[in-house]
Structures are given as structure tokens and as C-alpha cells.
Amino acid sequence: MPSTTISRQTDSDQTSSIRAGLASSRPVADQPPSVPLIRLVRAEFRKLTDTRSGFWLLIVIALGAVAGTITTAALWDELAGMLGDWTTGDALISFVPTMLLPVLAILLVTSEWSTRSALTTFTMEPRRGRVMAAKAIVVIATTVVFWLGCRGLTALSALLGGAMHAGAPVSWQVDWAATAGDLASTVLTVAMGLTLAMLFGSVAVSIVVYMAQPLMTSTLALIPGLATAMQWASANNMSLLASGAMTGEAWARVAVSAGIWIVIPAVAGTVLSIRREIK
Template sequence: MTTVPQTQAAPARQSAGGGIPFSRLLQVEFRKSWDTRSGFWLLFSIGAIVFVAELIAAIVLAVNNESDVDFGTFATVAGFISQLLLPVLGIMLVTSEWSQRTAMVTFSLEPRRGRVVEAKMTVGLLWTALTVAFALMVGAVFNLLYGAIAGHLDWSGGAGITGFVITQTLAMLLGFALAALLLNTPAAIVIYFAYLFALPTILAIGSALMGWFKSFQEWINYSDAQSPLYDGFWNMSGSEWGKLLVSCALWFGIPLTLGLRRILRAEVK
């Protein structure tokens, strides 16, 4: 009499969970933003250069005995420095996956690439807030120092501080958008600095040579469109808001949309 072997039924497949929590993605991306030599030295450089620039500004202003110095003056100095380096941080947040060839591991552990991009952008905004807070704190210290040297202390310039916060956020987001579009660190950095320094010169030349171009370039000049923010966004006219929104859509919205489409569809190697 033969015995028919019995096979055990396969265990029921457990339903998939909700995936990696977004909070954990944030923790991972935040650590990746500074736990490399390039990330650490970039963040250290931002803090160190802001401190040195504020020190030099305080000394020069005290030597020249400037009378119209306030807290907003030191915020503007910090803003110029951080506007140069914060976009590089936004660029590295995106391109590190591709330059360090970790995209396959990252997107294998979390196939929902959009959530990874959201975590990276949130980390960029978090670092921007921390950088702005540090810059304002350093500015407050040097404003006190200048007040002690010059004999008068002025805490005005609140409108300039508000513009400083907004423009730094926009600068980081612009770097983030260019990085998403190009997925290459050197290319994104070069394009950003070309936009920051070369584009205003080209637009100014075009305005000088062609009369009709002057009014047109006001709608595509991202840097000039942000200038009214330093006078307080509550004082901006409808035309100024329109120019800011159009230039934001051109230099941030379009690159970010195309970049997200590329990241979501790119072949990971």
C-alpha cells in the first residue's frame, strides 16, 4: 500500500504594510545630509563664512562710523553669504543618490521615489531654517557688538529680515529644482552660479540694447523680482507679486516639474 505524500499548504501571504514611515525617511535623509565629508564641510563652511563676514562688516562699519546701521544690515550680510551656499546644499541632497551610486539601494528599500524626494526637500527646508536662525543669531550678536563700539543700538530692519528668510528659502529650492532636473552635482552648481551672476548681466545688456526687452525682463529676472521682499512682502504691489510668481514658475516650477518626472522614471543603475 503506497502512501501519498501530503504537502503542507503555503502560509497565507501577509498583507504589505504601509511602507517606511515618512519620519524615518526624514531621519535617514537628515543624517545623510551631514554624515559625509562633503556635507559636513559644506555646513561648517556656511557657518564659518557667515561668522567671518559679519565680523568684517562690523569692523568696517565701526571704522567708518556709519550711523544708519541696524539689525537688518547684518541680516543682509548673512543673506548674501548663505544665498551662495544654501543652494549647493539643496543640490547635494538630490544628486548624492546619483553621484555616490546609492540610488539603487535607496529606491529598493523605498520604491515610492516621490516620498524620498519629499523627505529630501523637507530636510533642505529644515537646514535652511537652521541656517537662517544661526545667521540671525550671529547678526544679533554683532549688532550688539557694533552698538557697544559705536555707542548706539538699532534693532529695526524687521522687513529686511522677513525678506531674508523668504529669499534664502527660494534660493535653496532653486538649487533643489536644478539638481532634480540635471541629477549631476557639478552641472547643477555651474548652472546655478551662471544664473546668479551671468544671467542678470545678460538681461541688463538686453535691456540697454532693446527698449522693449526692459519691461519683458522684469518678468523673468528672478533676482530682481525678489528685491521688494526686503521692503516687506506686505508692501508689495500686485505687479511685483505677479513678477515674482512668474519668475518663480519659470526658474523653479518648470525645472522641478521636469526633474521630478525624470527622477520618477529614470533607470536606476
């Protein structure tokens, strides 16, 4: 009898092992098909304008750029004495877009949790990393479009200013290094808002950290022994790219700043976004 019992147990164990092996070799039928990335990108683009906050923020950004253009053209005779070329009004025209595009990125990421649409989004596409990638593509593409628009408005302001003020000629020389650096600096600044939103998952906290960062690093720099560290950690170092004349130390400052404010929050934020509980 004992031998019969042992034989039955062995047969049962073998049967269970065979069934487990067959189950593991079968394709996972419950896993939904992957949503094409281009479809996710289109959905995220629609979210920029479908929400009331996103729509009006886009309007404010556009109006701010237009207001800067009109102001630059009207005051061209005074502003042209500073630089004398067509990019004179770029800082004024791009001020509002540069300040608010990171906020737009924050709203796009955190809207999944604030509007409780995460359940729908992540049911349609359970792979949250792909959704985050689509949001990043949308944010970067929107940033590039607005940057190009601001550059066009800058040229328009110089053209109108030169026509309105004959005594203030316009130089149309282009510093390609500074132009490329300005685009890179703008993209990095907006990416900072994106990654902070991924990290915190809260509109209020992300915006406060983004807005308070310059004041925070400047205040900490007043503490003896922290001045040098804060100079390297400041996110303002990313604006050095717009100078067009980068040194080795400048590149190092940009790398350290981007690592602290973009790379680390991006890695941690991606992990948290994937694991964050949907309520």
C-alpha cells in the same frame, strides 16, 4: 466534435477570466510596506553630514557667517552710518550661507546618482516621490535653521559693535514685513537649487545653471526685444520680498520668477526623478 471543441474553449476562457479576477482582487503582497516619512527625513538629514562634501560645505557656511559677524562688529562705526539699525550687517553675515545653501541642496539631491546610492535608497523606498519630498523637507528645515542663526549673529554683531563703538548707537526696531520677506526670499532661493538638481540630476550642470542664471538673464536682456522679458524672468526678482514693501507688480515679478525657476523645474524634475534609470 466542433461543438465540443467550442464548449471546451468557452470553459477555458471563463476559467481564465475567473482566475484573472481573483488575482486582481488580491492585495499586492510584493509591494513593500511604506517607510514612514519621518524616517526618510532622518535618513536625509544624516546624508547632509555623512558625505565629506556636505560636511565641509556646512562648515564653510558656518565659518562664513561667523566671519561676517566679526567683520560687522569690527567695522560697526562705519557700517552703522548706512542703515543705523541692528540689521546693518545682515547682508554680509548671510552672504556665504545664501550662496552655498542652494549648492548644499543640489548635493543632497544629486548624491543619489553621483555616489550610486540610488539603488539602495530606492530599493528601501521604491516610491521615489516620497524620497524627493523628504529631501525637500530637509533642505527647507536646514535653510530656516541657518537663517535663524544668521539673524542671531546679526543681532550679536550689532550688540558687540555698539559696545565697541560708543559713538555708533544701535536701533533695535524690527520690520516684520521685511523680516518675513527675507526668510521667504532665502527659502525660494534654496528651493531653486533643489529643483534644478531634480531636473538635471547632475551636480556640475545644476551648479553651473544656478550660478550662471544672473549673468545669463542680464546678457539676454541686452538683446533688443528681450529686456522686458528677462527682467520678469530673472530669479533676482525673488529678493524683492526682502524689501518689506511689495507692490502688485513686485508680487507678479516674484510669481513669474518662481514659476520659471522653481515650479516648472519641480514638476519636470519630479517626473524625471521618478523615471530616471538607476545605473
